[in-house]
Amino acid sequence: MSVHDQAVAAVLSQLALAADGAVLGIGLAYVAIRSILKFTATTSALRKIDNAPSVQPSDLRSLLSSCNTEGKGNTCTGGSTNQSNGDGGKLVIVRGCVEAKSAVEGQGMILRGNTSNILVSQESREKGVILQRTQTYIYNEWRGFFGWTADLRSIFARSWKDQETSTIRTVPFVLVEAGRPQSGYVIVNMEGSSHPLPLTTVYHHLKPISASPYTFLQALFGHEYPVGLLDVEKILLLGKNITAVGICSLRNGSPEIKSCKDLPYFLSDLTKDQIMADLAFKTKVLLLSGVVFGSLAIGILGYAILRNWNRWKDWRQQRRAQQNNSASNDVSPQIAADEETGDIPDGELCVICLMRRRRSAFIPCGHMVCCQRCALSVEREISPKCPVCRQTIRNSVRIYDS
Structure with missing residues (x-):
């Protein structure tokens, strides 16, 4: 455990045991409430994904056209399995291969030889549509000969440093049906999406940082200094099979899918059955954690309240006895x-x-x-x-x- 982690753990343990564990009980109650709220949200997401249709990219155009013609206004109808938003979109699950949007020609035709408007990894030369590069600095954990102030400084100063820098680049891309790229496509709209991406690591390298005379002074006085730089490149590869879970609608005659904030998934390596199994497991864990943490919070808070109540009664009795003694002493x-x-x-x-x-x-x-x-x-x-x-x-x- 690093110096920073040890200092934070010591401060948190002293704070948690304050007031006979009342602070710890309040913290556990907060965790229990958060678990129950996440359980409710995950259950709702599981129900929505279960009711959402799983279709191929080639079936989206006919599905959205029938939804717009049969519905009233911009609302999609047709039973409990049809979920829509206000602009005529519908919640669907699409499984397909990643292709650059520049490869789309006319009526869903794919030009297999077109490689323009794609991203290329600087190190591995892999091609994709999303490229993320992260550089992380690794600091030493030695306190030094004069590092008696390192515990206090590590709690606050570590957050002031830029330990990690991350850049992400994207190009417009689509999902096509695997094995039948000419049958149809759906445009993936990444605007406003904060969901995790199914990226593949194509480059991972740890570079040591050479020491300098200033580094010796930093080590002597207990100041942290970088000793290594971790360089990682992740990319969403062309031709990768992924699942898109989101709101799909016709935009300028072409189907387009975008993320739904109420769902924990947007682009994923998992299939619909795997996503539902994962969400079902999470609901069980969240429900169990909510019950366990809630029970612990009630027990600890009850114990803290009882101890403080007894202390208050003892204090009152001592106060009365002192008043009586002072009165009899007069x-x-x-x-x-x-x-x-x-x-x-x-x-x-x-x-x-x-x-x-x-x-x-x-x-x-x-x-x-x-x-x-x-x-x-x-x-x-x-x-x-x-x-x-x-x-x-x-x-x-x-x-x-x-």
Whole structure:
């Protein structure tokens, strides 16, 4: 575990155990609520994908045309399996091969020899329609001889550094039917999509960074410095079979599919059955985690509330006892003067101070051998005991002469 992770774990553990675990209980309750909300969203997505038709790119044009002619206005009808949006689109699942849009000619004809308007990997020379390049800096974990401030600095300073830079390039592309590229296509609209992409890693290389004189000073004073650069290239290859799950509509006479924000998938390597199996497993995990974390949160919060309630009651009792002691300690000036200056026989002197008259009796032993002030000082000890019989006492009572 790095210094940054250790510092964060120490701070989080102390924060979580604060207030007898109340902060931890609130955190678990938040996780449980998030799990239940994700369970609801995943269940809804599973139901939508189950009701969505799975078609080939060649069937989309006829499906969307019938949907527009049979529906009223721009709404698609035809039962519970037809789901549409406001602009005449319909939720469908399309399985096809990736081709560049520049390869489309006229009525869905594919020019197999056309390689214009495609992306080429700089290292592997693979061709595709989406190219993502990521460079990640790897930092050392040594604190150095003067790195006593590294824990505090690592919590805040690490986020200020640009550890990773990522660039992504895309070109217009379509999905065609595998084995029958001339039968039809669907244009993939990537605008506004934040879903994960089924990219293939074509280049992965770790480059060491040469040390400099400044690096020695950084290591000496515990400052982190980069020791390596990880360069990764991922690409969506031409001819790759993928599944598109989204809203499909006719745009300028051509079918076009775009992502749906309510669904966790847009472009995927999985088939419809595999997507449904994955979502069904996630719903079970989310439901179980919601129940488990919710039960733990209720138990921890209940324990924290009970402990703090008992502490508050003990504090109130101690406060009342202090008030009662202070009230009983307020002796009238005349009585105090009598105790200090009166003619007191030797048998009635306090056994502790040997100056004032015996006025307080201890409970439960009943010995009256101390003045009121010394009795109160005995009461305030950690383990109060009678100075005569050494029995543990609870409190004392002021005795007045009749």
